[in-house]
Amino acid sequence: MSRKSEPEIKPLVNESAMEIKPVYTPADVEASGGSDDIGNPGEFPFTRGIHKHMYRQRPWTMRQYAGFGQPEETNRRFRYLIENGQTGLNVAFDLPTQNGLDSDDPASQGEVGRVGMAVDTLEDVETAFDGIDLEKITVSLTINGAAAILIAMYFAVAQKRGYDIRKLRGTAQNDILKEFIGRGTWIFPVESSIKLVGDTVLYCAEHAPLYSPVSVCGYHIRESGATPVQEMAYAFCIARAYIDHLLERGLKIDDFASRLSFNFDLYGNLFEQVAKFRAGRRSWAKIIKHEYEAQDPRSMWMRMIAGGGGAGLTIEQPENNIVRGAYYALISALSGTQTMALCCYDEAYTIPSEKAARVSLRTMQILVEEMGLCDTVDPLAGSYYVETLTNQMEEEISAEMKRVDEQGGIVRGIAEGHIQNEVSKQAYEREKKLERGEIRKVGKNCYRVEEEQPQVEFHSFSESAYADRIRRLECIRNERNSDDVKRTLRKVRDDASAGRNVMPGIIDAVKAYATVGELTACLVEVYGRYEEPLRF
Amino acid sequence: MSGLEKRIRVLLAKPGLDGHDVGAKVVARSLIDAGFDVVYTGLKKTPEEIVQSVAEEKADVLGLSILSGSHIPICVRVSDRLRERGLSDLLWIVGGNIPERDHARVKETGVDAIFAVGTQLQTITDFIRENSR
Structure with a gap:
């Protein structure tokens, strides 16, 4: 034996607790489940994307989250974003609206128009979308507890302006179950909340078949502390809960499954994230095909917005968030997202300024126009590392879903608080690791600078x-x-x-x-x- | 010192309508690990409800977590309720997204310390241990 020993390579695990090897080979792909499920884009199990030609045909929709103050101000920001090349809108509502309160309710005091646009009556929604072509620009409503009311307002405005809601596209977040885990804009008890989601889906299946009435969010579960595996697993369990409810109410899986969509987070290790999305797409397709026996391939599509990344940004050295945002956008593009939105560099402090919103939009446009991200579909396919991680991730997502089922299912887990408990326990563990420097965060626990008066412009409140x-x-x-x-x-x-x-x-x-x-x-x-x- | 020293009792609350409670829950867990008694009110509590809980729970410390930007009106109302109930002496801390330019106005309402996003957990436990009365 040679006396010159190999340099020691420290063991490494990713956030999803998978051991990462220094080198991957075809043997790793085989050992983790093989290559049979990679398939082709646009074909079951859709590992490589839900469409055959993906971005070569049409780049992802760019949909920055925006909304603040009075509907007139929000309308101005919407027009600004559209003039700058944004292709969809994503509406932020203020907390009174999200909690089903009018602006003059005593509980709304101090919160009206603060974190989003205030809506009391139909007039506000008419004002917000004034002059915006609702057939050209698809609108996403980030609303949950009060979703049935805001969807109704959106349809009513569309009808008043002469649009046929049978042809109207757009999305409502309307995922109340995740609100009980993170984000907190619940109003009604769990079972009635699910019934309300069911009402919106049933209504759309009959009257607005192109509208996406629910976007199931792993995003906020991840932001609240969940691992990437839990993010996917809990979101799928929640989506199944809505599906089961709708089947009980008489719909067939192919009547509505193609209108369900998802919302996922981006921050973390680039390769782990890409594997998460590829594995998630494959898992969801299998669930819908095998568990629910869907026939229509579109029912099996995991359509998604992969965006945000808020929990990955730092309040320290906020300019670094521009760089993080660019990498998050890259993750999203490499993952085959349908829609992209990025948290802005100043968002840890304030409602994003026009400038910050434009930098996020330009980040996505640079990927499309300069970096060649739309030239060919799923460019990481066939990488030994990415395919191995994708296989492992699929297995972990399925195991986590099984754990939730064995503990009584997601609805019970949420109603009793076990899921929330698990997620916040992890948030605490993560925070401790950040403080000990075991998770590295540039500008926060390494490469700090001391002066730090943030150079951000604060949103003013009137x-x-x-x-x-x-x-x-x-x-x-x-x-x-x-x-x-x-x-x-x-x-x-x-x-x-x-x-x-x-x-x-x-x-x-x-x-x-x-x-x-x-x-x-x-x-x-x-x-x-x-x-x-x-x-x- | 007696081994049966009374544990410091902390009431953590989420006032207003903001539903982001990761921070509050993480702080709750770290305070428990540091040996404090912790009561968490849950989301969307009014200043009246929070001060009522402070009285009922006989809390030594009140911690508010606010991320929505409405910290000034909330602290003014909590301060009024505390004064009405003769609880103004309590150690009162606020955490969350509080920009530095607002710190003076928040402190004027009677808040003893502000722990903005990014504060180390240890800083909070040390402050409570050194200042609780």
């Missing part, structure tokens, strides 16, 4: 606009036909009590200018309010 808003809401309440409002609200309450679909009633009520708060109160009368299981 108190006088708030006063105008309260006056306008009062005017609408006085001007509208109060008999119509009472009659339509009564119908919503009756439909909810009788277990009927509340969507047609809500659409009539928003057209009569019933407010978000009034409609929510009606539903609370019937469903009650969610009580948090207090675990941490």
Whole structure:
């Protein structure tokens, strides 16, 4: 034996607890499950992408999250983003709207128009989309607890402007189960919340078949502390819970599965992330084909927005977030996403400035126009490393889903708080590792600089606009036909009590200018309010 | 010193409508590991409910986690309620997304310390241990 020993290579595991070897070979691909499931883009099991030609045919949709203050201000930001080449809109609502409260509710005090656009009545949604072609620009509504009401408002505005909602595209986030795990804009108890999601899907299946009424979010679960494997596994368990509910209500899997979409996070190790998305696409296709016996290949597509990356950004040296954003966009493009959005470099401090929003948009455009990311489909396919990780990731996602099922399923896990507990335990472990420097974060726990007055411009918040808003809401309440409002609200309450679909009633009520708060109160009368299981 | 020294009791609360509670839960876990008694109110509590909990739980320390940008109006209201109930002496800390330009105004309401995003967990436990009265 030679006395000159090999340099020692330290063992390494990724965030999903998989051991990473210094070199991968075809033997690793074979040992992890082989190459049979790689397949072709546009064909089951869709490892390489849901479309045959992916970005060669059309680049991903660019859809920065935006919305703040009064609907007029949001409308201006929307037009700015569209003028700069953005191809979709993603609407941020303020917390009162997300929690089903009117701007003049005492609980809304100090929060109106703060983290998103304020909506009380249909007029606000009309203003926000004024002058925007809803057939050219697809709109995503980031709304959950109050989703049924905001979807109704969006449809009502489209109809008033002469669009046929049968041809209307767009997405609502409307994934209430993840709100109980992270993000927290729940209103009603768990079971009634699922029923409401079911109402929106049923309504769309019949009246707006091109609209995507639910975007199941691993994103916020990951942001709350979950590993990449849990992010996928919990999202799939949640999507199955909605599917099971809809099948019970008489839909067939191929009636609606193609309209479900997903929302996932980007931050972390580049190769682990790409493998996560490729494995996720394959897992989801198999679940829909084998467990639910779908026939339509489109039902098996894991359509997604892969974006954000907020938890990967740092408040220290915020300019570094521009660089992180560029790598996250690269991950998203290499993963075959349908839609991309990036957190802005100033977002850890404030509502993004116009400049920061444009830098994020330009980041995506540079990938499309300069870097060749759209030239050929799934360019990492066939890499020994990526294919091995993809195989391993698929196995781990499936094992994690099985664990959730064995513990009583995702709905029970959420209602009792076990899932939340698991996620926050991991957030704590991650924080400790960050503090000990075991997870490296540039500018935070290594390469620090001490001066650090952040060079970001703060979003200003107007108190006088708030006063105008309260006056306008009062005017609408006085001007509208109060008999119509009472009659339509009564119908919503009756439909909810009788277990009927509340969507047609809500659409009539928003057209009569019933407010978000009034409609929510009606539903609370019937469903009650969610009580948090207090675990941490 | 007696081995039966009273444990410091901390009430952590999420005021306002913001639902992001990872930070609050991480701080709760670290305070428990550091030997404190911790009560967490859960999300979306009004200043009235929070101060009611402070009284009921006989908390030595109140910690608010606020990420929505509405820290000033919230702290003003909590401060008023604390004063009404004669609880202004309590050690009061606030964590979250509080820009430096607002620190002075938040402290004017009676907040003893602000732990902005990025604070080390140890800094919070040390502060409570040294300052709880």
